[in-house]
Amino acid sequence: MMWSIYIIGCCFLFGLVIGSFLNVVIYRIPRDLSIIRPPSSCPTCHRLIKPWENIPILSYVFILRGHCAGCGSPISLQYPVVEAFTGILFALVGWRFGGSFQTLVFIAFTAILIVLSVIDLQTRLLPDVIVLPGLLTACLLAVMTLHPKGAACWSTTVSKAFFGMAAGGLPLLLLAWGYLKLTGREGMGGGDIKLMFFIGALLGPGKVLLTLFIGSLVGAVAGSIALKLAHGDRHTQIPFGPFLSGAAWISMMWGDGIIRSYLMFSDLAG
Ligand SMILES: [Zn+2]
Structure with missing residues (x-):
């Protein structure tokens, strides 16, 4: 205590x-x-x-x-x-x-999410100099688990990191590509996509999908309220980074519990 x-x-x-x-x-x-x-x-x-x-x-x-x-x-x-x-x-x-070792990593992750959120709010950018070293570090942590000593202190294995990147990055990549094909305009920032690859590599597939779910839900609701209040139209840019960051932080903290209770409830319902 x-x-x-x-x-x-x-x-x-x-x-x-x-x-x-x-x-x-x-x-x-x-x-x-x-x-x-x-x-x-x-x-x-x-x-x-x-x-x-x-x-x-x-x-x-x-x-x-x-x-x-x-x-x-x-x-x-x-x-x-x-x-x-x-x-x-x-x-x-x-x-x-x-x-624990996790505390060290998650403290660094928290710091990165705070920086990215404020910069995105101010500039509508998620700078590569922050996101890409984060992604690289997450991949190195996953490689570290190939050794038993590494596996003892970090749980996102190489395969989890790989599927995490696929689950987090690919949906946004497809969405951005589809939007570009349909409208000829860039809807989703490349920074958001890279951020999701980073979150996926660090937290694995379950928590990155939870991040995507919470982030899009809260982002859509808050975004439409902000648009109403600011009298913006559909060309007004809403930064998505703070929503993804907040959702990633919640998934990091309580994702295991949230996913477990979801599975339990869906079992009961089924
Ligand atoms: Zn002064």
């Missing part, structure tokens, strides 16, 4: 710090800037951020009060929100998977 509280607390604090870094990544990747250098500065007056102004959440609330200490221009609420959100999600992963 004490041990698990300790893990959850560490994951939360680690998440706050990583969240602060994710804000840097979210700002710099779409602008093709290095994520390591130079140190962070105010986008308006270019004043360097002092270390005590860089403490997750606390600096924003107590020291800066939402404004740059140099020029006073407002700092986006995105910064503390991403920090807090990352802390909470990391803590939940620590609570769910404890002190």
Whole structure:
């Protein structure tokens, strides 16, 4: 009990710090800037951020009060929100998977999903420099299970990763191809398709199908509400990445239980 509280607390604090870094990544990747250098500065007056102004959440609330200490221009609420959100999600992963190898991988996966969601919301892009290394890492983890020691700490085997990629990527690939043939326009972004290959390689076929199901369902409902509110037409672009990412995170956390209860209920119904 004490041990698990300790893990959850560490994951939360680690998440706050990583969240602060994710804000840097979210700002710099779409602008093709290095994520390591130079140190962070105010986008308006270019004043360097002092270390005590860089403490997750606390600096924003107590020291800066939402404004740059140099020029006073407002700092986006995105910064503390991403920090807090990352802390909470990391803590939940620590609570769910404890002190295990899975926790490490899923924390990294959570960070990637957060970055992709915010970048997609802001730019309608899912950058290859984030998705493709993720896909490669997922494939390497699957290869690792060929060794008994690897199989002991990671459950998505090579065949599961392969069928996961097929189940996650191919439906969207077909859909995009069909849409292009019918309308001559690109409907689905290539980024969404690559993201689904990545999720499939990491989580396997069952959870990637669950991701597709939850993501499309919530995305369709939320998308039509957003279109109504924004008075958009069918050419308005709705980012699909945040829905797929959220659905992938839920599948990662509780997919086994959801799939098991679905099978149980369909057994009862049949
Ligand atoms: Zn400033």
